[in-house]
Each structure stands twice: as structure tokens, then as C-alpha cells.
Amino acid sequence: MATDPRANDVAAYATAVRTALGDLPADEKTALLEDLEEHLSEIAAESEGPLNQRLGAPEQYAAELRTAYGAAHPRAAKRRVGLQDLRAASVWVSRSSWYREFRAFLPSLRPAWWVLRAYLAVLVLASWFSRGTDLRPIPNPFSSRGLLQVIATVVAIVVSVRLGQTGLSRDRGVRILARGLNGAIALFAFFTLASMGTYPSSMVGDAVSQQLTGAPGVYANGPVTNIYAYSKNGTPLTDVLLYDQDGRPLTVDGSATGLSTSYPNGADGQPITNAYPMIQRKPDGTPVVAPRVAIPPWPSPTASPTVSPTAMP
């Protein structure tokens, strides 16, 4: 292409036009002259003789171009229209009755926010100080830290509501700081709440039962809360000691269903937790009784239909 005299002509002509329009802003020049070379190439390809002859002097061409392009300023006009649209839309929204009702409704939510932000602030602090442990949305007052959380929440609510009622000083810096704090609490609380909801309740339950008994729970179409052992002929057995495949005492946990278990104490004073059936009471105090069981009929040795081969004469 570079050796083509036509291409050289186009390049020289385009350069001259660009030079003549050198005073235009860079973005405008790009917009106008983006495909000048292509356009000039078309003309060069479809007409005889040099471009100068066909189009006149590059300076003249540039002047005509400037007039045609600058007749209206599309980019500026476009921007103005966009801003106007935005302004009109905001005016329309702010004048609408539903927006005014919405604005009038917002202040009534203030006390709710005062309480909520206090709770959220304590929640954020709690998540900060109890990293690695499961955070519960509602503090459990029966754990030491939970009691602290409850007290902190109550104190925080009182302080927060008081602050909200008295209002802040007129100082602009204080107002900006308060706004920032409110925003930060909302933001951090969002992440704290989001991370809290990631455990399915069953997983939390499993973790708790593991902590209590030190062994995974036993399941048989549902949690097993007790084990009843019978001899071959259906006699109920008591104080049967069960161990798993690794020799660990096999324990089941009835606390999840509200049952209380009293373990017998060994001679060393330690409770024996794997002696079955365990003695349990329901939440209302009534003792748990053994279920009805169907003992499978064992083949009696005398009535055995099978005959061993050694008995054959």
C-alpha cells in the first residue's frame, strides 16, 4: 500500500487536513477525522487524478468540514439534554405525592433505627471479640459472654435512644461524624449478619452435640436418645456397656429433645455414660419407659429343619 502513489496522496492530503484542524480539541478531532483516510481513499479510488484536483486544497476542504461538522455541536447538545432529563426526572420525583408521603413516613422510623443500631453495634463488637466461635443472632444469657452481650445491648439501646432524642449539636463536623458512624454500623452489621446466616441449623446442632458428648451423635432414621438391649430370648438387659469400633464409649445425647439423663457413678466417682438403657426423664419430669419391641423369633436348636452333614450315617 505504501508504494501506491494513491495511498501516498491520501496520506499527504489527510495530514494537511488534520494540520488545518489542529486547533480543535483532541476528542472533537478524533470524532470528526476518525475515518478521514478511509473516506479519502474511497474518493481517490473512484476518481481520476490527485485529490487536490478533485477536492480542492486541503485547507479549503478542512474549512468546509469544520463548517459542516460545527453547524451544530452535537456532543455539547447531547450532554445538555442528558442533564436536563436527569434534572426533570428528579423534579418529577420530588414533586410526586408518593415521594412526599415516603419522606413524611421516614422520621417515624427513627426510634426503630435507634434501637436497631444499638443492637447492631453490640453485634459487631461481639463478632469482633468472639472470632472463631459461632455467633448467634440473639445472645444466650446463660453463657457468660451471652449475659455480657445482653447487658451491653440494653445499655447501648438506652444510650442510642437518648442520643437520638436529644439530637446532636449544630456543629457540622459532629453531624458528619454521626452520619459516618451510622453508615459504618449499618455496613459492618450487614457483613456480620451475612456471615452469621451461613450455618444451616442442623450443622449448628451437630457442632453443639459434638461439644457436649465428645462423639458424633447416633442416628437411625432420626436422632437416637437411648438404647435398649435384649437377650436372645427377649429378656431386657440393664447396664449394658457399649463401645464403638475404636473402643471409645458409645454415648447418645438426649438433651436435644429435652430429655434429662441421670448417669450412674462409678467407683472412681466418674459418671458412666455408656451404660444402657440410660435412666431418663422427660421435660415434664415423667420417667422415660422402655418402648414396645418385637423380638424376632430365633430358630430353636431342637426344631431346626436343617440337618448337618456330619449327622448323616
Add this chain to the structure above:
Amino acid sequence: MQRVEVDNSQFLKGVLDLAVLAVLGEKDSYGYDVVRRLRERGLDSVGDASVYGTLRRLYQAGALNSYVVPSDEGPHRKYYGLNDRGRKTLDQSAKAWASLSGALNQLLNGRSHENGH
């Protein structure tokens, strides 16, 4: 600009947008083709730079779309065509032109009638 007489190019400047939109409304074209088609229709005073500048302005204003068509002989051609906005502009401008030219024709006809009597 001491010239008092009004020639075609003066008229054309005002309606070049409409003329270019109308040409592209018939079918998509590349720059030089637009110039040629305008001249074929009798708008022979139209300048190449004016058409090119108008095309670029209409494109920047969002009235046209453009695409490059590779060509075996000669340079690749940048085609322009009307988009929805361009078609809308063409319709509105055509209506405005029709009412303006109608009014002007009536005015001129009245003059010619006066002259005739």
C-alpha cells in the same frame, strides 16, 4: 459575503442533514456513495467535505450506525445507516421541511400570480 444572490449551495447548507438522512433512509451507503447519490438527484453543488462532515456529525449525535465492509479491490468501505433515532429525526425533519416548503411555495406562487396579472 457581499453576494446578494442566493445560490443552491446556500439553500443546501440548511437542509444537508435532511438530504443525507433521506439518502441513507433509502439504503445504507459509504461516504463517497452518499455524495454521488445526492448529485445524481440534482443536488450537484454539494461538497464532499460538507457531506463527510455531516455524516460524522450525525454519527456523533447518535443518529447513524456504521460498519466496515471489506472490499477486494480498493479500500475497505465504512457504511453508514439510519438507526431508530436517525429514522425518527428523518421523519420529523421531513414533516418540518414539508410545511416550510409548502408555506414558501404558497408565498412564491402568490408572487408569480401577482406578476402574472
